[in-house]
Amino acid sequence: MFKNEFPGLGKKVGLIGIPLGFGAGKPGSELGAEAMRMSRTRNASLAANIAELGYEVNDHGDVDIIKPSRPAEPDENPKYAEEMSATFANVSEALGRILSSEEIPVILGGDHSIAIGSFSAIAGHYKDKGKEIGLIWFDAHADINTPETSLTGNVHGMPLAALLGHGDPRFTDLEGFSPKIRPEYCAHVGGRDLDLGEKRRVHGFGMRDHFFTMTDIDRKGMYQCVLDAVWIASQAPGGFAVTFDVDMIDPVFAPGSGTLVRGGATYREAHLALEAIAETGKMVSFEIVEVNPLLDQSNITVELACELILSALGKTIL
Amino acid sequence: MPETRVQIVNPLGLHARAAGQLVRLAGNYRSSIFVKRSDQPTTVDARSIFSLLSLGAGAGAFIDVLVEGDDADEALAAVADIVTRGFGEI
Numbered sequence: 001m002f003k004n005e006f007p008g009l010g011k012k013v014g015l016i017g018i019p020l021g022f023g024a025g026k027p028g029s030e031l032g033a034e035a036m037r038m039s040r041t042r043n044a045s046l047a048a049n050i051a052e053l054g055y056e057v058n059d060h061g062d063v064d065i066i067k068p069s070r071p072a073e074p075d076e077n078p079k080y081a082e083e084m085s086a087t088f089a090n091v092s093e094a095l096g097r098i099l100s101s102e103e104i105p106v107i108l109g110g111d112h113s114i115a116i117g118s119f120s121a122i123a124g125h126y127k128d129k130g131k132e133i134g135l136i137w138f139d140a141h142a143d144i145n146t147p148e149t150s151l152t153g154n155v156h157g158m159p160l161a162a163l164l165g166h167g168d169p170r171f172t173d174l175e176g177f178s179p180k181i182r183p184e185y186c187a188h189v190g191g192r193d194l195d196l197g198e199k200r201r202v203h204g205f206g207m208r209d210h211f212f213t214m215t216d217i218d219r220k221g222m223y224q225c226v227l228d229a230v231w232i233a234s235q236a237p238g239g240f241a242v243t244f245d246v247d248m249i250d251p252v253f254a255p256g257s258g259t260l261v262r263g264g265a266t267y268r269e270a271h272l273a274l275e276a277i278a279e280t281g282k283m284v285s286f287e288i289v290e291v292n293p294l295l296d297q298s299n300i301t302v303e304l305a306c307e308l309i310l311s312a313l314g315k316t317i318l
Numbered sequence: 319m320p321e322t323r324v325q326i327v328n329p330l331g332l333h334a335r336a337a338g339q340l341v342r343l344a345g346n347y348r349s350s351i352f353v354k355r356s357d358q359p360t361t362v363d364a365r366s367i368f369s370l371l372s373l374g375a376g377a378g379a380f381i382d383v384l385v386e387g388d389d390a391d392e393a394l395a396a397v398a399d400i401v402t403r404g405f406g407e408i
Binding site for chain 2: 224227228230231234235236237276277279280281282
């Protein structure tokens, strides 16, 4: 057995789908979880590939989603907040079960609004154990809008703000505490499309040096940016969660997502970042979102998402 | 296994540059070198920069250095020296 042959030995993974797509402006991301499960990498399913790394894998199926049975009102902002917060109660219950069984949650989205429910549940679990956790957020967008600054009312542009304690109380007050994450424990990687209100907020929160934008990545390199992001998230004593929006990667490599922006990370930069995170051994959960099979080309984004999950769980080339 | 406790004294702590120095230093010895924060259970390999960073060891933190191998005493002295000198940053 060579070093890193079985990075998951003695560890458990809890796969869970959160097929919620009504936080996005376009349909399709609710199909991401099932597409990732069905996808075959080297002729094996996602669960089988994770098991090959040595993990015991339990697939908990999908969280029950409370779907809106109505169109959004013209001025509704945030959109579908009631249905969403009701769904997050189910997310909390499912993740509580996974974490109590000492499994590492691997969360398959869904659009990025699900991070409000998932990180709240995970942070709440660790808070009960007396530990604060950090967060590394990979995304082309800051996702730091609130209803006051959002032009669309789509909640998938608001999750980071909600977790930092800003926005609709139906989101910020989940699990009975706020904020879920302190700015000093939170790093963001891959940003390149921020609204003016979001830019003001990042600077206003004193988080400029916690945002590793594509300009920072151009200048310092992905390797250095990830070193710095890991350092920030590791200031939290309880380890850190990772949430990965596939639109952080350039549309050339990941076209199957709803809000594409040119100038993203390359295929290898994305793997580099997650291989590095696996090396820390401090990741408490991994989430992948905004995989949209309806917009994909030849399934390459779905397959890339599955590969990235394996890198985050410790798969190495050699 | 030779072991010692040292304090991180440079203001930036065991951040990327300092951790990089420690990785390079560890590569000069045949011994295995492990590091843990004195107040936390996780022990990490000093040859992995990302593991070292994940300790989140800021200024003032105490770390335990454990070394195993035929040049353990020299390796331990070298690691203790670079940490207590603040990685050349003070």
